[in-house]
Amino acid sequence: MKNLAMIACVSRDGGLGKGNDLLWRFPEDQKFFRDTTMGSAIVMGGKTFASIGRALPGRENIVLSRSEITNDDVKVFHDKVELDGHLDSLPGKKFIIGGASLYEMYLPEAEIIYLTEVDANKPADVFFPRLNRQQYTAEVLRAGETNGVKYQIIKYTRKETKC
Numbered sequence: 001m002k003n004l005a006m007i008a009c010v011s012r013d014g015g016l017g018k019g020n021d022l023l024w025r026f027p028e029d030q031k032f033f034r035d036t037t038m039g040s041a042i043v044m045g046g047k048t049f050a051s052i053g054r055a056l057p058g059r060e061n062i063v064l065s066r067s068e069i070t071n072d073d074v075k076v077f078h079d080k081v082e083l084d085g086h087l088d089s090l091p092g093k094k095f096i097i098g099g100a101s102l103y104e105m106y107l108p109e110a111e112i113i114y115l116t117e118v119d120a121n122k123p124a125d126v127f128f129p130r131l132n133r134q135q136y137t138a139e140v141l142r143a144g145e146t147n148g149v150k151y152q153i154i155k156y157t158r159k160e161t162k163c
């Protein structure tokens with residue numbers, strides 16, 4: 001699958017969320033997410049869609065769910081094969097935006113991973129999959145501090161594998 005990226009915000013221990021909500025919410029990360037995904041397709045699991053509660057404007061919203069979701073602003077797929085077929089047919093960039101089960105599912109296929117890495121931990125019940133950083137080149141796009149906690153936004157690009 002071409003042009004597949006992931007975007008997530010993680011704690012130092014890889015924590016992503018708790019109680020079907022995010023751990024971290026701060027304007028620089030929200031702006032980076034909006035600017036990066038705007039105009040592209042975004043793909044999320046049913047729980048992340050329920051947590052957001054609406055389609056995000058300016059993007060094709062795609063949800064993977066076993067349930068029926070009646071919302072004219074989202075395209076729903078009930079299994080990965082169906083979803084992959086749709087993603088293959090889409091021109092342009094596609095972003096996996098969570099949650100943990102979707103990151104796990106698509107990690108082997110994503111060429112780029114945008115991670116906002118927050119330098120602190122909070123109790124979490126879902127985690128980003130273990131990332132073998134040696135398989136990627138890392139570029140720090142932003143670095144800053146929010147409420148006294150440091151963060152970096154890092155672009156991981158998968159290294160070419162030689163056959």
Ligand SMILES: NC(=O)c1ccc[n+]([C@@H]2O[C@H](COP(=O)([O-])OP(=O)(O)OC[C@H]3O[C@@H](n4cnc5c(N)ncnc54)[C@H](OP(=O)(O)O)[C@@H]3O)[C@@H](O)[C@H]2O)c1
Pocket residue numbers: 007008009010015016017018019020021022023044045046047048049051064065066067077078079080097098099100101102103126
């Ligand atoms: N930090 C971040 O950047 C970030 C980003 C996004 C989400 N999150 C957090 O991550 C948590 C949610 O993650 P999660 O792993 O629990 O849930 P999720 O990945 O958002 O959604 C899981 C759901 O996706 C659907 N699904 C998964 N695999 C499927 C398959 N093979 N076929 C059909 N449907 C499938 C099912 O939906 P149905 O239940 O509808 O059938 C399943 O319950 C929340 O705490 C959220 O706040 C964090």
